[in-house]
Amino acid sequence: MxxxxxxxxxxxxxxxxxxxxxxxxxxxxxxxxxxxxxxxxxxxxxxxxxxxxxxxxxxxxxxxxxxxxxxxxxxxxxxxxxxxxxxxxxxxSLIGRTVMVPGSSVSVASGTATKIGVDLPSAADSVTVSVLDSSGKTVRTINLNGKSAGVQDVVWDGKNDAGSTVADGTYSFKVAATANGTDVKPVALVYGAVQSISGDSTGVLVGLANGTTANVNDVRRIL
The missing domain is CATH 1.20.58 (Methane Monooxygenase Hydroxylase; Chain G, domain 1)
Structure with missing residues (x-):
């Protein structure tokens, strides 16, 4: 068998x-x-x-x-x-609105700088914003007093540390924030006008007037 x-x-x-x-x-x-x-x-x-x-x-x-x-x-x-x-x-519905999203670019036109900000995950006793020119040189340092956690506007008057108005153009900025000497990992923010909505594998994207895009989940504020 x-x-x-x-x-x-x-x-x-x-x-x-x-x-x-x-x-x-x-x-x-x-x-x-x-x-x-x-x-x-x-x-x-x-x-x-x-x-x-x-x-x-x-x-x-x-x-x-x-x-x-x-x-x-x-x-x-x-x-x-x-x-x-x-x-x-x-x-x-965001098209035509102005939103605040992560970014590090700030423009100056006729002596007026675009709006910028910072998102603090936790309260900070020291917040410093450094504005840099195209060569990476710091032209203005803005020291802020203690700030609570959350989204905070940062005002730059378009002047350098000597008090003179900087030349029109595009600058970058970075933010440092600490609490009791410990980095709180702040996020630099910029404002932008929404011109389009699209999507990819990461989700829904907002297209801004400056040519950049941001994930809709990263929108911190809507004006």
Whole structure:
């Protein structure tokens, strides 16, 4: 009598899991593949050592779990797409508004500087804003008194440390803030007019008039 090898439960489960991870097979395809494997297994089982009911029940439970997981993943993906589309539509109301987002660029035109700010994760007893020219040289240092946690506006009058109005152009700035000598990790902020709404793998993006973009989640203030 020719002997045949059993296809045990663990191997069947592994084959199914491999199919799920290595392809885009649907839940229906997985069920059909499993049933084909099960029928083949039962047809080729050793009559003297047949598959017991517990083994069959275990395999049926495994395919049900795998199928349910894939169906849930498909549903969640669909829901996330709908939420993302809804957020993009909702964010369209920002077009034409001015928002405050992370950034480090400040412009001066006719002696007037654009608005800037800082986001303090926690209260700070020392906040220093340094404005730098295109060569990286500090032209103005602004020392602020103790500030509470949250978004704070920073006023720069467009002058250097000597009190003279700086030349028109684009400058950069950086912020340092400490509490009892410990860095509180401040975030430099800039204002920008929203001109467009778009999206990528990171989420919904706002396009600003200065040509930069920011994630809508990073908007700190809306004017």
């Amino acid at each position: 020719t002997s045949t090898s059993n296809v045990n439960g663990s191997k069947s489960a592994a084959d199914i899991a491999s199919t799920l991870q290595g392809s885009s097979a649907s839940a229906s395809d997985l069920q059909n593949n499993f049933l084909t494997m099960l029928v083949t297994q039962m047809n080729n089982q050793d009559p003297l050592n047949p598959m017991d009911n517990s083994q069959l029940t275990s395999q049926l439970a495994q395919i049900s779990q795998v199928s349910a997981m894939q169906t849930m993943n498909t549903t969640l993906t669909s829901l996330l797409s709908q939420v993302s589309a809804g957020r993009a539509m909702g964010s369209a």
